[in-house]
Amino acid sequence: MKLRLGMIGGGEGAFIGAVHRMAARLDGLYELTAGAFSSNPDTSRATGVLLGLAPGRVYSSYTELLVQESQRPAAERVQVISIVTPNHLHFAPAKLALEHGFHVMLDKPMTFSLAEARELARVVDASGKRFCLTHTYTGxxxxxxxxxxxxxxxxxxxxxxxxxxxxxxxxxxxxxxxxxxxxxxxxxxxxxxxxxxxxxxxxxxxxxxxxxxxxxxxxxxxxxxxxxxxxxxxxxxxxxxxxxxxxxxxxxxxxxxxxxxxxxxxxxxxxxxxxxxxxxxxxxxxxxxxxxxxxxxxxxxxxxxxxxxxxxxxxAGHPEGYLEAFANLYRNFALAILADLEGRTPAPEVLDYPGIVEGxxxxxxxxxxxxxxxxxxxxxxxxx
Amino acid sequence: MKLRLGMIGGGEGAFIGAVHRMAARLDGLYELTAGAFSSNPDTSRATGVLLGLAPGRVYSSYTELLVQESQRPAAERVQVISIVTPNHLHFAPAKLALEHGFHVMLDKPMTFSLAEARELARVVDASGKRFCLTHTYTGxxxxxxxxxxxxxxxxxxxxxxxxxxxxxxxxxxxxxxxxxxxxxxxxxxxxxxxxxxxxxxxxxxxxxxxxxxxxxxxxxxxxxxxxxxxxxxxxxxxxxxxxxxxxxxxxxxxxxxxxxxxxxxxxxxxxxxxxxxxxxxxxxxxxxxxxxxxxxxxxxxxxxxxxxxxxxxxxAGHPEGYLEAFANLYRNFALAILADLEGRTPAPEVLDYPGIVEGxxxxxxxxxxxxxxxxxxxxxxxxx
Amino acid sequence: MKLRLGMIGGGEGAFIGAVHRMAARLDGLYELTAGAFSSNPDTSRATGVLLGLAPGRVYSSYTELLVQESQRPAAERVQVISIVTPNHLHFAPAKLALEHGFHVMLDKPMTFSLAEARELARVVDASGKRFCLTHTYTGxxxxxxxxxxxxxxxxxxxxxxxxxxxxxxxxxxxxxxxxxxxxxxxxxxxxxxxxxxxxxxxxxxxxxxxxxxxxxxxxxxxxxxxxxxxxxxxxxxxxxxxxxxxxxxxxxxxxxxxxxxxxxxxxxxxxxxxxxxxxxxxxxxxxxxxxxxxxxxxxxxxxxxxxxxxxxxxxAGHPEGYLEAFANLYRNFALAILADLEGRTPAPEVLDYPGIVEGxxxxxxxxxxxxxxxxxxxxxxxxx
Amino acid sequence: MKLRLGMIGGGEGAFIGAVHRMAARLDGLYELTAGAFSSNPDTSRATGVLLGLAPGRVYSSYTELLVQESQRPAAERVQVISIVTPNHLHFAPAKLALEHGFHVMLDKPMTFSLAEARELARVVDASGKRFCLTHTYTGxxxxxxxxxxxxxxxxxxxxxxxxxxxxxxxxxxxxxxxxxxxxxxxxxxxxxxxxxxxxxxxxxxxxxxxxxxxxxxxxxxxxxxxxxxxxxxxxxxxxxxxxxxxxxxxxxxxxxxxxxxxxxxxxxxxxxxxxxxxxxxxxxxxxxxxxxxxxxxxxxxxxxxxxxxxxxxxxAGHPEGYLEAFANLYRNFALAILADLEGRTPAPEVLDYPGIVEGxxxxxxxxxxxxxxxxxxxxxxxxx
CATH class of the missing domain: 3.30.360.10 (Dihydrodipicolinate Reductase; domain 2)
Incomplete structure (x- = not known):
C-alpha cells in the first residue's frame, strides 16, 4: 500500500522540491496525490500537470489544500504533507497540516524562529501525528x-x-x-x-x-x-x-x-x-x-x-548517494506510519529519523x- | 504522463528486479502496472501484492502477460516490458514482447548465445519498437x-x-x-x-x-x-x-x-x-x-x-550513485518513447542508451x- | 665544499636529533664534525662513536663544544651549530653559539618563553650570523x-x-x-x-x-x-x-x-x-x-x-616526504651560508627558510x- | 664506521647517479671516496670537484678506478662500487669490480643480455663478494x-x-x-x-x-x-x-x-x-x-x-618516499657488509635486498x- 502524499511548495525551478519528490518515489511507498506547489496559482497548476496529478488535487494555496483534502473521504485524502517552502513559510502550513490530521515531513531548518519551533513542538505533541525534519545526512x-x-x-x-x-x-x-x-x-x-x-x-x-x-x-x-x-x-x-x-x-x-x-x-x-x-x-x-x-x-x-x-x-560496491539518504528519511517515515496503521510497533531502525526535538x-x-x-x-x- | 510498465522476473529475493523497479520509479516516468514476477505463480502473486498491483495485472507466466496485455485497450495496456530474468530466459520473452508491440528493457548479457542475439536484432529491427540493454555503467x-x-x-x-x-x-x-x-x-x-x-x-x-x-x-x-x-x-x-x-x-x-x-x-x-x-x-x-x-x-x-x-x-557535491546511473537508462528510454509518442525527435543525450547493437x-x-x-x-x- | 656541523643534543634515543642528522646528510652539504649530544658525558661519547666522530670533537657540554670549537683554526672548526634539545635548553646554547660566531639551526619552538625569544632576536641581529628554525612543513x-x-x-x-x-x-x-x-x-x-x-x-x-x-x-x-x-x-x-x-x-x-x-x-x-x-x-x-x-x-x-x-x-611520481622537507631547510641554510662565503647573494628560493622572525x-x-x-x-x- | 664508496657513472646531468648518492648518504653508512663519473674525463673531474672528492680519487675510466683503487692499502681503498651507467655498461665494470674484490651495487636491469647475466652470476659466486641490484620498490x-x-x-x-x-x-x-x-x-x-x-x-x-x-x-x-x-x-x-x-x-x-x-x-x-x-x-x-x-x-x-x-x-605519519626506499637498499647492503667484516651473521631483514638471482x-x-x-x-x- 502506498501512502498518499501532498506537497506544499516545490514548484518548477525549486531545487529541494524535486529532491523530495525523487526521495518519496524511490522506494514506492508514496503516491504524490495532491499539491499546492506555489503561491502563484499558474505555477502550481503547471507543476501539477507536469507531475501528472489530477487537476482537482492541485491547489492554489496550502490552506486550500489542507482544508479541502481534510474534507475528502479517508480512503482518498492525502495522509502525509511534505512542506518544501522557504523557511518563513514552514511554521504556518506545518501547524495547519498537523491540526488537520496530517503527518508532516518538513524541510529544515524547522521554522523561522525558536519561538515558532517551541510552538510547533506543542502542536506536534497535541496532534498525535508523526513529524519528520529532513536532516538528510543522518539518512x-x-x-x-x-x-x-x-x-x-x-x-x-x-x-x-x-x-x-x-x-x-x-x-x-x-x-x-x-x-x-x-x-x-x-x-x-x-x-x-x-x-x-x-x-x-x-x-x-x-x-x-x-x-x-x-x-x-x-x-x-x-x-x-x-x-x-x-x-x-x-x-x-x-x-x-x-x-x-x-x-x-x-x-x-x-x-x-x-x-x-x-x-x-x-x-x-x-x-x-x-x-x-x-x-x-x-x-x-x-x-x-x-x-x-x-x-x-x-x-x-x-x-x-x-x-x-x-x-x-x-x-557493497554499488554506491548509494544523497538521494538514497534522503529517501531513507521518507522510507522510514512511511514505514513508521504504516506500522501505526497496522497496529505494529515500528522497529528502532525505522524510528531513527530526525523529528521535532531535533528541529x-x-x-x-x-x-x-x-x-x-x-x-x-x-x-x-x-x-x- | 507516465509510461505503463510490465515486468518479467524480479520476484521476491531477486536482486536485479528490485534495482530495476527503483530505477524506474526515481524520475516518476513509469507506473509499474503489470508483472509476471516468477515462474512460480504464488511467488508472482505475492510480489504483485507487495508492489500494490491490481490482482488482474499479475500473471503466472510471461506469455500470459504479453498476450493478455496486448489485448487490453491501448490506453490501459502496458507500454514497456522490463525483463529481469536469468540469461537463459532473456531471448524468448524479449522476442515475444517485441512481436506483441511492446518496447523492451532487457537485463544484460542480452541473450544466452550469440545466435540468439543476432536473431533478436532482426526482431528488434522488424518490430519498430525501442530496445534498451541495461549496461548500467554507461548511465x-x-x-x-x-x-x-x-x-x-x-x-x-x-x-x-x-x-x-x-x-x-x-x-x-x-x-x-x-x-x-x-x-x-x-x-x-x-x-x-x-x-x-x-x-x-x-x-x-x-x-x-x-x-x-x-x-x-x-x-x-x-x-x-x-x-x-x-x-x-x-x-x-x-x-x-x-x-x-x-x-x-x-x-x-x-x-x-x-x-x-x-x-x-x-x-x-x-x-x-x-x-x-x-x-x-x-x-x-x-x-x-x-x-x-x-x-x-x-x-x-x-x-x-x-x-x-x-x-x-x-x-555538484550531492553524490549520485548506482541507482541514479541505472535510472538514467530508464529515464532516457522513457524520454525517447515519449518523444516518439509526441512526434518529436529525441535529443542525442536521450538516445545515448545501450541498445541492440551493443547487445x-x-x-x-x-x-x-x-x-x-x-x-x-x-x-x-x-x-x- | 661541505659545511662543518656541530650538534647539541640528539644523543641515542632522541627522535629529532636523528632526523636532523639525516636531513643534514641527504644533500651532501654538511659534514657532522663535532657534538655535545647529551648532558650525560657517557651518552655523548657513545653517540659520537656511533656516528664516527673523532673523539676530540665529542664534548661533555654545549659550552665546552662552543668554546673549544671557537678556538680551533678557522679551516677546522665547525661552522654551523644544530640545537636539538628540549625547549628549555634552546635559548642558552643558541645565544652562546651566535655569540661565538656560529650559524645556528634550532629546533622549534624557538625558546622557552617569549621574553627569551625577543632576546634571541637581538642576539641574532647583533651577531650577523644566519639563523634557521626547523618549521619542517614549510620545506x-x-x-x-x-x-x-x-x-x-x-x-x-x-x-x-x-x-x-x-x-x-x-x-x-x-x-x-x-x-x-x-x-x-x-x-x-x-x-x-x-x-x-x-x-x-x-x-x-x-x-x-x-x-x-x-x-x-x-x-x-x-x-x-x-x-x-x-x-x-x-x-x-x-x-x-x-x-x-x-x-x-x-x-x-x-x-x-x-x-x-x-x-x-x-x-x-x-x-x-x-x-x-x-x-x-x-x-x-x-x-x-x-x-x-x-x-x-x-x-x-x-x-x-x-x-x-x-x-x-x-x-614527478617519485614521492618525497618528511625527511626531504626537513633536508630542504638544511640545504637552503647551507646554500645561503655558502653564497655568503663566496660573496654571492642567495636566490630568493634559497632564503625562503624560517628564521628568527618566525621564531x-x-x-x-x-x-x-x-x-x-x-x-x-x-x-x-x-x-x- | 663508514664504508668507502666508489661510483662508476653518474656524471653531471645523469638522473640515477644523483639518486644513488642521496641514497648512500641518508643513513651515514657510506663515504663517497672515489669515482669514474663519466667516460669523458673532464666531466668526471668536474663531478668529482662538485662532490668534494680528493682529485687523486677521481678517475678517467672505470678500469683505472678499479685497478688503482685495488692497489691502495686496505684501510684506504674503496670497499663498495656503485655502477650507475646505462645498461650496456653494466656487465663489464661489474665483473671487473667483483674480480678486483669489491662489493657491487648495480643499477637495474642487471645487464645487456641474459647471457651476460648468467655470466655475472658465475662471477658473483666465484668472488665471494656481496652484490645488490637496485630494484628500488622492494625497499x-x-x-x-x-x-x-x-x-x-x-x-x-x-x-x-x-x-x-x-x-x-x-x-x-x-x-x-x-x-x-x-x-x-x-x-x-x-x-x-x-x-x-x-x-x-x-x-x-x-x-x-x-x-x-x-x-x-x-x-x-x-x-x-x-x-x-x-x-x-x-x-x-x-x-x-x-x-x-x-x-x-x-x-x-x-x-x-x-x-x-x-x-x-x-x-x-x-x-x-x-x-x-x-x-x-x-x-x-x-x-x-x-x-x-x-x-x-x-x-x-x-x-x-x-x-x-x-x-x-x-x-607513523611522517611520510617516507622514494629516496628512503632507495636508501634502504644501500643501508641493508652496508649493514650486511659491516656484519661480514665483524664476523656477525646479518639478520634476515638486512639480507632482504635484491641480488644476483633477481638480476x-x-x-x-x-x-x-x-x-x-x-x-x-x-x-x-x-x-x-
Whole structure:
C-alpha cells in the first residue's frame, strides 16, 4: 500500500522540491496525490500537470489544500504533507497540516524562529501525528553506523568532535544575479531568518554533531562573518562547542569556500579510537582504533549493524548517494506510519529519523549561535 | 504522463528486479502496472501484492502477460516490458514482447548465445519498437563525459585503454550454499550461458571499453580461469585486445579478487592526455593532460558537457550513485518513447542508451573470449 | 665544499636529533664534525662513536663544544651549530653559539618563553650570523607552491583559512610509561614551557598558516583543554583567528585524536578559489578555482614555480616526504651560508627558510594562545 | 664506521647517479671516496670537484678506478662500487669490480643480455663478494610488509596478482629532443638492450611481482607495442603470466600513458583476502580480508612486522618516499657488509635486498617477454 502524499511548495525551478519528490518515489511507498506547489496559482497548476496529478488535487494555496483534502473521504485524502517552502513559510502550513490530521515531513531548518519551533513542538505533541525534519545526512547508512558504533562504546568516552560543512557557491554576490532564486531567499532575512550559512548548513552540521556523538551541546563560542560585500546575513562561521560530559567540538560552516562543493564531514575521537565520515566518500566510514590499523567500513559490508543495513538497498560496491539518504528519511517515515496503521510497533531502525526535538534544538542552535556571534563573552550557554 | 510498465522476473529475493523497479520509479516516468514476477505463480502473486498491483495485472507466466496485455485497450495496456530474468530466459520473452508491440528493457548479457542475439536484432529491427540493454555503467554522468571528451578529441588519437572489473564475492564456493540464488544461477552453464565472470561482468567491462573509447575491438587474446574448485564456469579472466585504428587495451574481470567489492574502472590514454573513472568514486572523472596538472571533473560541475548534465539530478557535491546511473537508462528510454509518442525527435543525450547493437557485440565478446581462452593461438579475430 | 656541523643534543634515543642528522646528510652539504649530544658525558661519547666522530670533537657540554670549537683554526672548526634539545635548553646554547660566531639551526619552538625569544632576536641581529628554525612543513615543495600561488594572486584576496594538526599519540597517559622520553619532556612544564600541544604542534600549524597565507594573525580566541587525566599541559585546542586584512581562520591542534598520525593540513580560500595541502599526500596540492575543475598540482610537475622546483630532487611520481622537507631547510641554510662565503647573494628560493622572525611570532603565539585560553573575553589581541 | 664508496657513472646531468648518492648518504653508512663519473674525463673531474672528492680519487675510466683503487692499502681503498651507467655498461665494470674484490651495487636491469647475466652470476659466486641490484620498490616498508603478510599466509594460497607500472613521459618522441639524455639512451637498442619499456620499468614490475607474491613466473604471453612513431624499442606492453602453484597474473608496463607519473602498483588476491600497494600512497598497504572491513596498514604502525620496521626511520605519519626506499637498499647492503667484516651473521631483514638471482630472472624476463611478443603462440615458457 502506498501512502498518499501532498506537497506544499516545490514548484518548477525549486531545487529541494524535486529532491523530495525523487526521495518519496524511490522506494514506492508514496503516491504524490495532491499539491499546492506555489503561491502563484499558474505555477502550481503547471507543476501539477507536469507531475501528472489530477487537476482537482492541485491547489492554489496550502490552506486550500489542507482544508479541502481534510474534507475528502479517508480512503482518498492525502495522509502525509511534505512542506518544501522557504523557511518563513514552514511554521504556518506545518501547524495547519498537523491540526488537520496530517503527518508532516518538513524541510529544515524547522521554522523561522525558536519561538515558532517551541510552538510547533506543542502542536506536534497535541496532534498525535508523526513529524519528520529532513536532516538528510543522518539518512546515510554510514552516518547511522557511526552513531551506533559510538553508542556501543567502540570509541570509549568521547573527547573531541569536528564537524564541517564547506560550500563555495555563495563566494560571489549570487543574490544579485537575476533568476538565482536559491541564493535570493537564502540570503534574505525576511525569508531565511536571522541566520544565513548557519541556518542553511550550520544546522545540518549541528544536527550531525549531536546525532553522531549523542552528546548535547551545552556552551558555544561563535565567530560569524559576512564575507561577501552587500550580503545581509552571515555566509561564514566557526563555532567552538562544549558538550555534555566534558567533550568539546568545533563546527565549521561556510558558503564562501571557493571551489568547494558540499562535503559535509564529521570526525569523532574518544579514549579508544576515532572515526571519520564525509559525504564525498559517503559509503565509507573510517574507524581508527588507538592501536592497530584503521578500518574501512563500507555500506553493505556484512559486518555493519542493523541500522546501516536497514538503510541500504544494494550490495557493497554499488554506491548509494544523497538521494538514497534522503529517501531513507521518507522510507522510514512511511514505514513508521504504516506500522501505526497496522497496529505494529515500528522497529528502532525505522524510528531513527530526525523529528521535532531535533528541529527545536536546530532553531536553538541558530539563535544561540547568532547571540554568541554578537557577544564579547567567550562562552554562551546553549538555551532551548 | 507516465509510461505503463510490465515486468518479467524480479520476484521476491531477486536482486536485479528490485534495482530495476527503483530505477524506474526515481524520475516518476513509469507506473509499474503489470508483472509476471516468477515462474512460480504464488511467488508472482505475492510480489504483485507487495508492489500494490491490481490482482488482474499479475500473471503466472510471461506469455500470459504479453498476450493478455496486448489485448487490453491501448490506453490501459502496458507500454514497456522490463525483463529481469536469468540469461537463459532473456531471448524468448524479449522476442515475444517485441512481436506483441511492446518496447523492451532487457537485463544484460542480452541473450544466452550469440545466435540468439543476432536473431533478436532482426526482431528488434522488424518490430519498430525501442530496445534498451541495461549496461548500467554507461548511465553514469562522468562516464558519459569521458566518452564525449574522447569524441571531442581532448585526448587526441587513443593509444591504450585499461578496463577492469574486480569482484570478490565468488571467492568461495558460494553456489554450494543453500539459498544463494545469485551465485547458483550465475555459475550454472544451463542458466548463465557459456561464460561465468566474463558473461556477468566481463560484458560490462567490454561495453564500457567500447562506449568510452569509441573504438571497436578487432582481436583478442584471453586467459580464462576457473579458480574455485568445483565451479563450472570461469570466475577469472584477463584479455588483451586490439582495437580499430591501432590502439590496444587490457580487460580484467574477476570474481575471486577476495576483498574487492565492485569497483569497475576505466583508463584511457591518447596522444594528448589520459582519463580515469572508477565506480568507487563515481562522480569524479580525472582528466590528465600530457602537460599541466590533472583535473578533477565532477558530476554537476558547471563546465561539463550536455550529456553529463542531462543525466544529473542534483548540484555538484550531492553524490549520485548506482541507482541514479541505472535510472538514467530508464529515464532516457522513457524520454525517447515519449518523444516518439509526441512526434518529436529525441535529443542525442536521450538516445545515448545501450541498445541492440551493443547487445549483439556483448554476446560476440562472450563467444570470442571463450574461444580465445581455449585456443593456443595468441590472437583471435573478433567476429560478430 | 661541505659545511662543518656541530650538534647539541640528539644523543641515542632522541627522535629529532636523528632526523636532523639525516636531513643534514641527504644533500651532501654538511659534514657532522663535532657534538655535545647529551648532558650525560657517557651518552655523548657513545653517540659520537656511533656516528664516527673523532673523539676530540665529542664534548661533555654545549659550552665546552662552543668554546673549544671557537678556538680551533678557522679551516677546522665547525661552522654551523644544530640545537636539538628540549625547549628549555634552546635559548642558552643558541645565544652562546651566535655569540661565538656560529650559524645556528634550532629546533622549534624557538625558546622557552617569549621574553627569551625577543632576546634571541637581538642576539641574532647583533651577531650577523644566519639563523634557521626547523618549521619542517614549510620545506615541502607543495607548501612552497601554495604560498607562491597565493602571493601571485591566484586565489584573489584571502577570506578563510583552516589549518589543523591532529595527532593521537598522547591519547593515553604516555608520560607515565617508563622510558617514554618523548612524552615525558613534552608534557613537562619545566622542559616544554607553558604550552603542551599548542607548543609542540600548534606552533607548526600557526607557522604554516602565516607562511602559506602571508597574513599576520591579529586576534585570537582559544579553547584549550587538558583531556587526559593527570596531564600537566594542554593536549588539545582549537583557536579562532582574525588575520590582517579581514580574513579569518581556524586552527586545530590536538594530541588526543586517537587513531590519527600526523596529518598536518591547510586549506585557504579567497575570492577566486581555494587550495588544500595535507602531509599525508604531501606531493599533491589541490587548486580549486571558483569556476572550472579542481587541479592536482604535483611535486615535480613541469608547471610548478621556481620555489617548488628548487626544493625537489626527483621527477614527478617519485614521492618525497618528511625527511626531504626537513633536508630542504638544511640545504637552503647551507646554500645561503655558502653564497655568503663566496660573496654571492642567495636566490630568493634559497632564503625562503624560517628564521628568527618566525621564531618570535611562534613564541608569541604560545603566550597569546595560553592567555586567551584562560580569558573569559572572546578576542585576545595578538601581541609580540 | 663508514664504508668507502666508489661510483662508476653518474656524471653531471645523469638522473640515477644523483639518486644513488642521496641514497648512500641518508643513513651515514657510506663515504663517497672515489669515482669514474663519466667516460669523458673532464666531466668526471668536474663531478668529482662538485662532490668534494680528493682529485687523486677521481678517475678517467672505470678500469683505472678499479685497478688503482685495488692497489691502495686496505684501510684506504674503496670497499663498495656503485655502477650507475646505462645498461650496456653494466656487465663489464661489474665483473671487473667483483674480480678486483669489491662489493657491487648495480643499477637495474642487471645487464645487456641474459647471457651476460648468467655470466655475472658465475662471477658473483666465484668472488665471494656481496652484490645488490637496485630494484628500488622492494625497499619500501609496506612492500616488505606485503611480502611478509603473504609469506605468513594472511591471504591463503594466492590466486591472482596484478602489477602495473604506467608512465607517460615517453608519450612524445622525446629521444628526438636535443639534450634529453634519459630518453635517448633508454630508447636506443645499442645502449638499452632488446627491450624499451619492458627493460626499463617492466623489469621493476616483474621483480615486484615475484618479490611480493613469492611465486616464480612459469609462462607468459606478451603484447608489446611501439606506439610513438620513430621509436626503436617497445614503449608499451601487457603480459599475461602463469605462476608456480597455479596462480595467474597480469603485468602492465607502459611509457605512453600520457598524464601518468610513476605509479607502480601491485594487487594480490588469495583464498582469504587481498592486498594492494601503490607508490603514489607508498606508506599505505591496504589489507582486504574476504570478510570484514579492509584495513589500512601504515608505515610506522605499531602492528607492522620486523621487516617493515627495520626499514622505517620516522614515526607513523611522517611520510617516507622514494629516496628512503632507495636508501634502504644501500643501508641493508652496508649493514650486511659491516656484519661480514665483524664476523656477525646479518639478520634476515638486512639480507632482504635484491641480488644476483633477481638480476638473472629480470634479464630472463626481458628475453622471454620479447620472444613472446614476437610469437604467434599464446604461451611462452619462462626459461632462465
Amino acid at each position: 546515510y547508512p554510514m552516518v547511522k553506523e557511526a552513531r551506533q558504533l559510538i553508542r556501543a562504546g567502540r570509541l570509549g568516552r568521547l573527547r573531541k568532535l569536528y564537524v564541517e560543512y564547506p560550500q563555495g557557491w555563495l563566494s560571489e554576490f549570487a543574490e544579485g544575479e537575476a533568476g538565482n532564486k536559491q541564493a535570493a531567499w537564502r540570503t534574505d532575512p525576511a525569508r531565511s531568518g536571522p541566520a544565513g550559512a548557519m541556518g542553511d548548513i550550520g544546522t545540518h552540521a549541528f544536527n550531525l554533531l549531536e546525532y553522531v556523538g549523542g552528546l548535547p551541546v551545552e556552551q558555544l563560542c561563535a565567530d560569524l562573518n559576512t564575507v561577501v560585500p552587500g550580503r545581509r546575513l552571515d555566509d561564514d562561521g566557526a563555532v567552538l562547542l562544549k558538550l555534555a560530559g566534558g567533550a568539546s567540538a568545533v563546527l565549521l560552516a561556510t558558503q564562501v569556500a571557493a571551489g568547494e562543493e558540499n562535503n559535509v564531514r564529521i570526525r569523532a575521537y574518544g579514549e579508544l579510537g576515532g572515526l571519520e565520515w564525509q559525504q564525498a566518500d559517503a559509503n565509507t566510514l573510517l574507524l581508527k582504533p588507538l592501536h592497530g590499523p584503521a578500518e574501512i567500513w563500507r555500506t553493505g559490508g556484512g559486518y555493519v549493524g542493523p541500522f546501516a543495513q536497514h538503510n541500504t538497498r544494494t550490495p 527545536v534544538r536546530g532553531m536553538a542552535f541558530i539563535e544561540n549561535v547568532i547571540a554568541s556571534g554578537r557577544s564579547d563573552k567567550k562562552w554562551t550557554e546553549f538555551t532551548v | 553514469y554522468p562522468m562516464v558519459k563525459e569521458a566518452r564525449q571528451l574522447i569524441r571531442a578529441g581532448r585526448l587526441g588519437r587513443l593509444r591504450k585503454l585499461y578496463v577492469e572489473y574486480p569482484q570478490g564475492w565468488l571467492s568461495e564456493f558460494a553456489e554450494g550454499e543453500a539459498g544463494n540464488k545469485q551465485a547458483a544461477w550465475r555459475t550454472d552453464p544451463a542458466r548463465s550461458g557459456p561464460a561465468g565472470a566474463m558473461g556477468d561482468i566481463g560484458t560490462h567491462a567490454f561495453n564500457l571499453l567500447e562506449y568510452v573509447g569509441g573504438l571497436p575491438v578487432e582481436q583478442l587474446c584471453a586467459d580464462l580461469n576457473t579458480v574455485v574448485p568445483g565451479r563450472r564456469l570461469d570466475d577469472d579472466g584477463a584479455v588483451l585486445l586490439k582495437l580499430a585504428g591501432g590502439a590496444s587495451a587490457v580487460l580484467l574481470a574477476t570474481q575471486v579478487a577476495a576483498g574487492e567489492e565492485n569497483n569497475v574502472r576505466i583508463r584511457a590514454y591518447g596522444e594528448l592526455g589520459g582519463l580515469e573513472w572508477q565506480q568507487a568514486d563515481a562522480n569524479t572523472l580525472l582528466l590528465k593532460p600530457l602537460h599541466g596538472p590533472a583535473e578533477i571533473w565532477r558530476t554537476g560541475g558547471g563546465y561539463v558537457g550536455p550529456f553529463a548534465q542531462h543525466n544529473t539530478r542534483t548540484p 549483439v557485440r556483448g554476446m560476440a565478446f562472450i563467444e570470442n573470449v571463450i574461444a580465445s581462452g581455449r585456443s593456443d593461438k595468441k590472437w583471435t579475430e573478433f567476429t560478430v | 615541502y615543495p607543495m607548501v612552497k607552491e601554495a604560498r607562491q600561488l597565493i602571493r601571485a594572486g591566484r586565489l584573489g584576496r584571502l577570506r578563510k583559512l583552516y589549518v589543523e594538526y591532529p595527532q593521537g599519540w598522547l591519547s593515553e597517559f604516555a608520560e607515565g610509561e617508563a622510558g617514554n622520553k618523548q612524552a615525558a619532556w613534552r608534557t613537562d612544564p619545566a622542559r616544554s614551557g607553558p604550552a603542551g600541544a599548542m607548543g609542540d604542534i600548534g606552533t607548526h600549524a600557526f607557522n604554516l598558516l602565516e607562511y602559506v597565507g602571508g597574513l599576520p594573525v591579529e586576534q585570537l580566541c582559544a579553547d584549550l583543554n587538558t583531556v587526559v587525566p593527570g596531564r600537566r599541559l594542554d593536549d588539545d585546542g582549537a583557536v579562532l583567528l582574525k588575520l590582517a586584512g579581514g580574513a579569518s581562520a581556524v586552527l586545530l591542534a590536538t594530541q588526543v585524536a586517537a587513531g590519527e598520525e600526523n596529518n598536518v593540513r591547510i586549506r585557504a580560500y579567497g575570492e577566486l578559489g581555494g587550495l588544500e595541502w595535507q602531509q599525508a599526500d604531501a606531493n599533491t596540492l589541490l587548486l580549486k578555482p571558483l569556476h572550472g575543475p579542481a587541479e592536482i598540482w604535483r611535486t615535480g610537475g613541469g608547471y610548478v614555480g621556481p620555489f617548488a622546483q628548487h626544493n625537489t630532487r626527483t621527477p 618570535v611570532r611562534g613564541m608569541a603565539f604560545i603566550e597569546n594562545v595560553i592567555a586567551s585560553g584562560r580569558s573569559d573575553k572572546k578576542w585576545t589581541e595578538f601581541t609580540v | 619500501y616498508p609496506m612492500v616488505k610488509e606485503a611480502r611478509q603478510l603473504i609469506r605468513a599466509g594472511r591471504l591463503g594460497r594466492l590466486r591472482k596478482l596484478y602489477v602495473e607500472y604506467p608512465q607517460g613521459w615517453l608519450s612524445e618522441f622525446a629521444e628526438g629532443e636535443a639534450g634529453n639524455k634519459q630518453a635517448a639512451w633508454r630508447t636506443d637498442p645499442a645502449r638499452s638492450g632488446p627491450a624499451g619499456a619492458m627493460g626499463d620499468i617492466g623489469t621493476h614490475a616483474f621483480n615486484l611481482l615475484e618479490y611480493v607474491g613469492g611465486l616464480p613466473v612459469e609462462q607468459l604471453c606478451a603484447d608489446l607495442n611501439t606506439v610513438v612513431p620513430g621509436r626503436r624499442l617497445d614503449d608499451d606492453g601487457a603480459v599475461l603470466l602463469k605462476l608456480a602453484g597455479g596462480a595467474s597474473a597480469v603485468l602492465l608496463a607502459t611509457q605512453v600513458a600520457a598524464g601518468e607519473e610513476n605509479n607502480v602498483r601491485i594487487r594480490a588476491y588469495g583464498e582469504l583476502g587481498g592486498l594492494e600497494w601503490q607508490q603514489a600512497d607508498a606508506n599505505t598497504l591496504l589489507l582486504k580480508p574476504l570478510h570484514g572491513p579492509a584495513e589500512i596498514w601504515r608505515t610506522g604502525g605499531g602492528y607492522v612486522g620486523p621487516f617493515a620496521q627495520h626499514n622505517t626511520r620516522t614515526p 638473472v630472472r629480470g634479464m630472463a624476463f626481458i628475453e622471454n617477454v620479447i620472444a613472446s611478443g614476437r610469437s604467434d603462440k599464446k604461451w611462452t615458457e619462462f626459461t632462465v
